[in-house]
Amino acid sequence: MIIQLQQGIPATVKENILQQVKSVGFKANEVQTQEGHYIVGIGKKDFDIRTLGQLPGVADIHRVSDEYKLISRKWKVNPTLIDLGDGVQIGEGTFSIMAGPCSIENEKQIELVVQHLKENNVKIMRGGVFKPRSSPYAFRGLGLEGLRMFHQICRENGIKIITEVMQVSQIEDMLDFVDVFQVGARNSQNFNLLDALGEAQKPVLLKRGISGTIEELLQAAEYIFSNGNEKIMLCERGIRSYETAYRNVLDLNAIPVLKAKTHLPVIVDPSHGIGLRDHVEPMSLAAVMAGADGVIYETHQKPEEAFSDGQQTVNFKESERLIKRMRQAFELRERF
Amino acid sequence: MIIQLQQGIPATVKENILQQVKSVGFKANEVQTQEGHYIVGIGKKDFDIRTLGQLPGVADIHRVSDEYKLISRKWKVNPTLIDLGDGVQIGEGTFSIMAGPCSIENEKQIELVVQHLKENNVKIMRGGVFKPRSSPYAFRGLGLEGLRMFHQICRENGIKIITEVMQVSQIEDMLDFVDVFQVGARNSQNFNLLDALGEAQKPVLLKRGISGTIEELLQAAEYIFSNGNEKIMLCERGIRSYETAYRNVLDLNAIPVLKAKTHLPVIVDPSHGIGLRDHVEPMSLAAVMAGADGVIYETHQKPEEAFSDGQQTVNFKESERLIKRMRQAFELRERF
Amino acid sequence: MIIQLQQGIPATVKENILQQVKSVGFKANEVQTQEGHYIVGIGKKDFDIRTLGQLPGVADIHRVSDEYKLISRKWKVNPTLIDLGDGVQIGEGTFSIMAGPCSIENEKQIELVVQHLKENNVKIMRGGVFKPRSSPYAFRGLGLEGLRMFHQICRENGIKIITEVMQVSQIEDMLDFVDVFQVGARNSQNFNLLDALGEAQKPVLLKRGISGTIEELLQAAEYIFSNGNEKIMLCERGIRSYETAYRNVLDLNAIPVLKAKTHLPVIVDPSHGIGLRDHVEPMSLAAVMAGADGVIYETHQKPEEAFSDGQQTVNFKESERLIKRMRQAFELRERF
Amino acid sequence: MIIQLQQGIPATVKENILQQVKSVGFKANEVQTQEGHYIVGIGKKDFDIRTLGQLPGVADIHRVSDEYKLISRKWKVNPTLIDLGDGVQIGEGTFSIMAGPCSIENEKQIELVVQHLKENNVKIMRGGVFKPRSSPYAFRGLGLEGLRMFHQICRENGIKIITEVMQVSQIEDMLDFVDVFQVGARNSQNFNLLDALGEAQKPVLLKRGISGTIEELLQAAEYIFSNGNEKIMLCERGIRSYETAYRNVLDLNAIPVLKAKTHLPVIVDPSHGIGLRDHVEPMSLAAVMAGADGVIYETHQKPEEAFSDGQQTVNFKESERLIKRMRQAFELRERF
Known part of the structure; x- marks a missing residue:
């Protein structure tokens, strides 16, 4: 699961998202790159991702079943230039x-x-x-x-x-x-x-x-x-x-x-x-x-x-x- | 070594070529296909192939150092159609x-x-x-x-x-x-x-x-x-x-x-x-x-x-x- | 699935077993060797194998989930000599x-x-x-x-x-x-x-x-x-x-x-x-x-x-x- | 080629050996370990290794044709403990x-x-x-x-x-x-x-x-x-x-x-x-x-x-x- 965060969100908003990811049983990895800010959730639980998608600070959310996540075409359809x-x-x-x-x-x-x-x-x-x-x-x-x-x-x-x-x-x-x-x-x-x-x-x-x-x-x-x-x-x-x-x-x-x-x-x-x-x-x-x-x-x-x-x-x-x-x-x- | 024979040569002429190939220390394999008539010489002796090339009945002669012979491009440069x-x-x-x-x-x-x-x-x-x-x-x-x-x-x-x-x-x-x-x-x-x-x-x-x-x-x-x-x-x-x-x-x-x-x-x-x-x-x-x-x-x-x-x-x-x-x-x- | 047949059963009894195997949706392969007489059932349906095991002429019956059947140790635990x-x-x-x-x-x-x-x-x-x-x-x-x-x-x-x-x-x-x-x-x-x-x-x-x-x-x-x-x-x-x-x-x-x-x-x-x-x-x-x-x-x-x-x-x-x-x-x- | 040096030789003696190795056309690599002092010569020239073996400071000299040298059994027959x-x-x-x-x-x-x-x-x-x-x-x-x-x-x-x-x-x-x-x-x-x-x-x-x-x-x-x-x-x-x-x-x-x-x-x-x-x-x-x-x-x-x-x-x-x-x-x- 990949959560794209909105730009420049306050720390408390981010912490809340991290907590919610953990609370559904996932390990949460925060990733900050030149291009974006993400939380990568690792786990296999089944749940409605919309519950996370509606949280403040979340720009978008994607299921990625591959072992690799951020480099997958499953969430980022447009090619990297x-x-x-x-x-x-x-x-x-x-x-x-x-x-x-x-x-x-x-x-x-x-x-x-x-x-x-x-x-x-x-x-x-x-x-x-x-x-x-x-x-x-x-x-x-x-x-x-x-x-x-x-x-x-x-x-x-x-x-x-x-x-x-x-x-x-x-x-x-x-x-x-x-x-x-x-x-x-x-x-x-x-x-x-x-x-x-x-x-x-x-x-x-x-x-x-x-x-x-x-x-x-x-x-x-x-x-x-x-x-x-x-x-x-x-x-x-x-x-x-x-x-x-x-x-x-x-x-x-x-x-x-x-x-x-x-x-x-x-x-x-x-x-x-x-x-x-x-x-x-x-x-x-x-x-x-x-x-x-x-x-x-x-x-x-x-x-x-x-x-x-x-x-x-x-x-x-x-x-x-x-x-x-x-x-x-x-x-x-x-x-x- | 591949010897291309002339078309329709008498058996005695062919036998002579086979004998000559053996006499230089090569194993001689006669091959007759739809397209041609060959003697494939297998061996590693060094000798002047022109001595065989000049024999009656020989159309052409080629050294082929590969393990495979007749299918090699070394003697037949033109592609097979x-x-x-x-x-x-x-x-x-x-x-x-x-x-x-x-x-x-x-x-x-x-x-x-x-x-x-x-x-x-x-x-x-x-x-x-x-x-x-x-x-x-x-x-x-x-x-x-x-x-x-x-x-x-x-x-x-x-x-x-x-x-x-x-x-x-x-x-x-x-x-x-x-x-x-x-x-x-x-x-x-x-x-x-x-x-x-x-x-x-x-x-x-x-x-x-x-x-x-x-x-x-x-x-x-x-x-x-x-x-x-x-x-x-x-x-x-x-x-x-x-x-x-x-x-x-x-x-x-x-x-x-x-x-x-x-x-x-x-x-x-x-x-x-x-x-x-x-x-x-x-x-x-x-x-x-x-x-x-x-x-x-x-x-x-x-x-x-x-x-x-x-x-x-x-x-x-x-x-x-x-x-x-x-x-x-x-x-x-x-x-x- | 392997069905071991009893020795020397009449053709009608065998035919009945073959029919029953097919009727549960399996392909039935009859195998007669030096040592035995078998029916190998190929398929993936789930059913109670005892229904076949109780048929007249059946000596024993075994599930074998491997792709290979008769050579599997799953049905024949004793080694072949x-x-x-x-x-x-x-x-x-x-x-x-x-x-x-x-x-x-x-x-x-x-x-x-x-x-x-x-x-x-x-x-x-x-x-x-x-x-x-x-x-x-x-x-x-x-x-x-x-x-x-x-x-x-x-x-x-x-x-x-x-x-x-x-x-x-x-x-x-x-x-x-x-x-x-x-x-x-x-x-x-x-x-x-x-x-x-x-x-x-x-x-x-x-x-x-x-x-x-x-x-x-x-x-x-x-x-x-x-x-x-x-x-x-x-x-x-x-x-x-x-x-x-x-x-x-x-x-x-x-x-x-x-x-x-x-x-x-x-x-x-x-x-x-x-x-x-x-x-x-x-x-x-x-x-x-x-x-x-x-x-x-x-x-x-x-x-x-x-x-x-x-x-x-x-x-x-x-x-x-x-x-x-x-x-x-x-x-x-x-x-x- | 491996040259085993004698223990504690003066720098000038070692330098002389290095020079001689280079002069026969080899690249000379000096190696000092816990156990010994070596010069590994890399090259393919053919020469009489005894000319180097007789130099002051040389304990022993060995040809090693493998790509690897010091770990080869060709010069060190006794196993490493x-x-x-x-x-x-x-x-x-x-x-x-x-x-x-x-x-x-x-x-x-x-x-x-x-x-x-x-x-x-x-x-x-x-x-x-x-x-x-x-x-x-x-x-x-x-x-x-x-x-x-x-x-x-x-x-x-x-x-x-x-x-x-x-x-x-x-x-x-x-x-x-x-x-x-x-x-x-x-x-x-x-x-x-x-x-x-x-x-x-x-x-x-x-x-x-x-x-x-x-x-x-x-x-x-x-x-x-x-x-x-x-x-x-x-x-x-x-x-x-x-x-x-x-x-x-x-x-x-x-x-x-x-x-x-x-x-x-x-x-x-x-x-x-x-x-x-x-x-x-x-x-x-x-x-x-x-x-x-x-x-x-x-x-x-x-x-x-x-x-x-x-x-x-x-x-x-x-x-x-x-x-x-x-x-x-x-x-x-x-x-x-």
């Missing part, structure tokens, strides 16, 4: 392209990618400065210093930044240099990180776990929302399977299923999904037709020399073709 | 739609589906008369009698038939009433059935196993080809995973990967793949954009009353919309 | 060891294995003559001729034979030379083969599918039983997973779960399970402690020269140690 | 039992469990105070306050504590109240947490990820070791699969494989593994026979009233039987 400023919006009805290298490597590389994105009217650049690596001896990214460099070049060129955050203690340091925090597959159930990002107010792109279920992904998003941040996108990035012909199984089934269950935008990462450069294009186009609200993929001026993930990274020429075709596919989808 | 007669062709450059109920139920049902297909210019109808069922007590299909009825109505209306064959002993009885034999996921490694279908000359649609690998699917196709039948299509129909939000994970990654590895047509079954009626359309459209040569899906006049698989079956109105959109998506893909 | 003759029994309370090569290769090999088994008081030899192989170009076994040789040597030495049957048409030819028919993982849902083995009366060892569920394995056994054959053992042989450190994941969880659900014996195949020779012993011992009624494993006089599966085959010295230790572990388990 | 004090040791040759509730609930509960453990001579109690939960609205544990209570009762009774740590910032607060830090499956690739635990010097039990590979588990352990902490145990706790008949697939194959690859102790968690109370015993006994160095399982005075995981928790009577049988099985294994 996330505004990054300067006219850059993410969400249903738009198609967002986020592209860039796996790892930020140096100034020259950032400039080349930024140039490529500008030429193709792409507004969001991806690039990792904190890299989760299986081996402790592998390159772990340029860190904060790299992020500052990344940020300066992007800001000068009107490009927004999405980059991965790996732990709570990085959030504050990164906050001013990031437009979207990315939570990687390995941290998809790092609940403390999700809590902290809920308090951070910046948009978050949340990746599905290595073998994450749809339900787990949605619950992870609920962590962020219920801590105060509604600006969440979900990202399908391939699931682990027995198949060795590709890196992961990019699971496009997740797209229509997520779109039906939640009002949050759904983004697809074909690079990590299939993990094979030659097949990034068909998987991206398929993602568009399956209903994705955006695609995040890896591109690099010389993929074969990239610090990481070169085998799944397309070059700028391939990237340009991909961008054009995705936009054509999106146009067709919008005409349906 | 399968002709069902009356102008109905399956393969790269065309887009085939095969639709119909999970199970053939009765005359009325067949007529309604046929009518629906004709109205939408769809040339191939699917429908099961032998149904593999998990439980021995479930409905197992109308059998041969159902097939004869199915065949008569389709023939009168110029519609081709694809239907599942479950065992070797059914092939002969079904032969005259079928345009494409379908091999189901549970029989994808029923090697005796594959051998027999190789001898049967009718086109075969071969489904990927429940948890079948790409390699296993290709090897299964090699069984059919090496027994004499080149008319094979591969079908992605969803793989088993831990995810319970959908029936299977329709694995669209398989499409570009299979298209790169083999010259055979690749068909997608979104109905069994995602298993949810509402999401058959986005997955079908995604399949088109990922490069599929066709789609096979379930439709029924009243899905909720279907004998089987109703939850993943679309009604005629949804089917009509789906057909139109798939054709538009295919058109766009062809323009790329 | 399978008698191969000459004092060789398989089932709860005994521990059966079945060992031998992956493939039957030649007379000498059979004799060496038989000698090894006799020295260790092992009564059942495994060995394949029909081999399901991923590639059509691989060795497919010695066939019927090999089986006759296998049978002759074993009969002379008092050893029972278990070997794989791949298709219906082989059953009749194999019947006189086999003590237990093995159904391989790839045929675990070859329903026509299961039907035919149900009619064949010989004991059957049924392997779990490549990614077979517990439920599917039990339903496959129900196919055999409901066609007339109660002599069934189930075999855990490893499931497919994402892990590449071993061939399959030998799933010992299946043992206690299957033992709780069915009265049939449960056998474990550690060789195909983990697929690594060095680890066959610990997995076998683990299987004993988890409650398995037997183990089937691969041994060969020179594993590194075996025609197939050498990497998972133990030599005779390792086999001897394994047998001794499994028996000690079984003794301990029996003392619990 | 972890000493918790008061005669409590974990590692090969011993068999450790760790038992207790999923969540610490209150003083009374802790006392009852402690009493049960003492009666059965079990020295280590498990119990969560920080609980990773899928839903943000679920009980998340008693936190630090609960841990202090847990610690006080255990210390008075000579019981060691193992409990889960979820984030870096908790380590310092927990340090004095914990004998073993547990890293849960969801944090198995939380690399910052692993780094920090490497610096913390307390023993760590590291669980395999939800769908973690053997390789990933070993690499995660390498993170801890290479940050300075050799006191690591690995824990198999079940992997995610398509099977719904049990919670996870407890993967006992991991035991012999891990034991062969690493010198670290291997512990098994049957409670989370199979997730069904009735089957915890057979899976635990199987784990013993497969070679586990210990078992960690859930027990509670009234499992059906436990705050969490009741369905997989055994009561004290079952626990007592389990302990006795595991010890008998271990005795048998040691006699082999």
Whole structure:
């Protein structure tokens, strides 16, 4: 059960509502976000929700039988639109392209990618400065210093930044240099990180776990929302399977299923999904037709020399073709 | 190694080639199909293939390092086109739609589906008369009698038939009433059935196993080809995973990967793949954009009353919309 | 619902029971096996089963809510014991060891294995003559001729034979030379083969599918039983997973779960399970402690020269140690 | 390549070795733990390691071709023994039992469990105070306050504590109240947490990820070791699969494989593994026979009233039987 509160109600009015929720046998969770003020009631009792709906201070009330509540489409039918400023919006009805290298490597590389994105009217650049690596001896990214460099070049060129955050203690340091925090597959159930990002107010792109279920992904998003941040996108990035012909199984089934269950935008990462450069294009186009609200993929001026993930990274020429075709596919989808 | 023989060479010439193949340390498999006459050499010795290429009777010779040989794109770059007669062709450059109920139920049902297909210019109808069922007590299909009825109505209306064959002993009885034999996921490694279908000359649609690998699917196709039948299509129909939000994970990654590895047509079954009626359309459209040569899906006049698989079956109105959109998506893909 | 009929009841009495079952809204399936005569009622209506239990000709009646019926422990609490003759029994309370090569290769090999088994008081030899192989170009076994040789040597030495049957048409030819028919993982849902083995009366060892569920394995056994054959053992042989450190994941969880659900014996195949020779012993011992009624494993006089599966085959010295230790572990388990 | 340094060598001697490692084209990582001082060389060049082995300050040098180095059995053949004090040791040759509730609930509960453990001579109690939960609205544990209570009762009774740590910032607060830090499956690739635990010097039990590979588990352990902490145990706790008949697939194959690859102790968690109370015993006994160095399982005075995981928790009577049988099985294994 979700109760939307009226704006700016007095504490006593709110307390009264909380008491009433508890009195019908529900656990009451107060949630205050950038966008609204809610009470989430958790419980299974059967009662007439109108008795709560008529209380002073209540704007609206909704039953939500899912385990996740605030991110469910059952109460919020309109899709969430996330505004990054300067006219850059993410969400249903738009198609967002986020592209860039796996790892930020140096100034020259950032400039080349930024140039490529500008030429193709792409507004969001991806690039990792904190890299989760299986081996402790592998390159772990340029860190904060790299992020500052990344940020300066992007800001000068009107490009927004999405980059991965790996732990709570990085959030504050990164906050001013990031437009979207990315939570990687390995941290998809790092609940403390999700809590902290809920308090951070910046948009978050949340990746599905290595073998994450749809339900787990949605619950992870609920962590962020219920801590105060509604600006969440979900990202399908391939699931682990027995198949060795590709890196992961990019699971496009997740797209229509997520779109039906939640009002949050759904983004697809074909690079990590299939993990094979030659097949990034068909998987991206398929993602568009399956209903994705955006695609995040890896591109690099010389993929074969990239610090990481070169085998799944397309070059700028391939990237340009991909961008054009995705936009054509999106146009067709919008005409349906 | 594949040696293409010239047409109609004398037995002695052929024997000489076989001997030469063995003499370089390879196992020699002679394969005679509707289309050609081959010797498949299995082995790993390194030698100059031109020594064999120059033998009398040899039309061409190719190295193929894959485990599968005759179905590989390494020697046959041109895609296989399968002709069902009356102008109905399956393969790269065309887009085939095969639709119909999970199970053939009765005359009325067949007529309604046929009518629906004709109205939408769809040339191939699917429908099961032998149904593999998990439980021995479930409905197992109308059998041969159902097939004869199915065949008569389709023939009168110029519609081709694809239907599942479950065992070797059914092939002969079904032969005259079928345009494409379908091999189901549970029989994808029923090697005796594959051998027999190789001898049967009718086109075969071969489904990927429940948890079948790409390699296993290709090897299964090699069984059919090496027994004499080149008319094979591969079908992605969803793989088993831990995810319970959908029936299977329709694995669209398989499409570009299979298209790169083999010259055979690749068909997608979104109905069994995602298993949810509402999401058959986005997955079908995604399949088109990922490069599929066709789609096979379930439709029924009243899905909720279907004998089987109703939850993943679309009604005629949804089917009509789906057909139109798939054709538009295919058109766009062809323009790329 | 399972109705056990009295022995030798007149047709009219049976017909009356069938009618009564149908009249309460159930589908009635008559099953006649070596051991008994049953009517399996399929349906979900709620009614007082005593009304059927009191009919003439009814020996007993049981509710079974599982999808599988006759193989359920819900009606038959006592475990099934399978008698191969000459004092060789398989089932709860005994521990059966079945060992031998992956493939039957030649007379000498059979004799060496038989000698090894006799020295260790092992009564059942495994060995394949029909081999399901991923590639059509691989060795497919010695066939019927090999089986006759296998049978002759074993009969002379008092050893029972278990070997794989791949298709219906082989059953009749194999019947006189086999003590237990093995159904391989790839045929675990070859329903026509299961039907035919149900009619064949010989004991059957049924392997779990490549990614077979517990439920599917039990339903496959129900196919055999409901066609007339109660002599069934189930075999855990490893499931497919994402892990590449071993061939399959030998799933010992299946043992206690299957033992709780069915009265049939449960056998474990550690060789195909983990697929690594060095680890066959610990997995076998683990299987004993988890409650398995037997183990089937691969041994060969020179594993590194075996025609197939050498990497998972133990030599005779390792086999001897394994047998001794499994028996000690079984003794301990029996003392619990 | 691992270079063991002599104790207390001068900085200049060490620097010289580091330089020499780099000069042969390797990346040199210095590692100082409680037990030793190492240089881990990462690279693939071929050279005579004796040239480095003869340098002043080098105690020993080993090639290790695995991706993980310091935890490999290739250089350290002797098993790691972890000493918790008061005669409590974990590692090969011993068999450790760790038992207790999923969540610490209150003083009374802790006392009852402690009493049960003492009666059965079990020295280590498990119990969560920080609980990773899928839903943000679920009980998340008693936190630090609960841990202090847990610690006080255990210390008075000579019981060691193992409990889960979820984030870096908790380590310092927990340090004095914990004998073993547990890293849960969801944090198995939380690399910052692993780094920090490497610096913390307390023993760590590291669980395999939800769908973690053997390789990933070993690499995660390498993170801890290479940050300075050799006191690591690995824990198999079940992997995610398509099977719904049990919670996870407890993967006992991991035991012999891990034991062969690493010198670290291997512990098994049957409670989370199979997730069904009735089957915890057979899976635990199987784990013993497969070679586990210990078992960690859930027990509670009234499992059906436990705050969490009741369905997989055994009561004290079952626990007592389990302990006795595991010890008998271990005795048998040691006699082999």
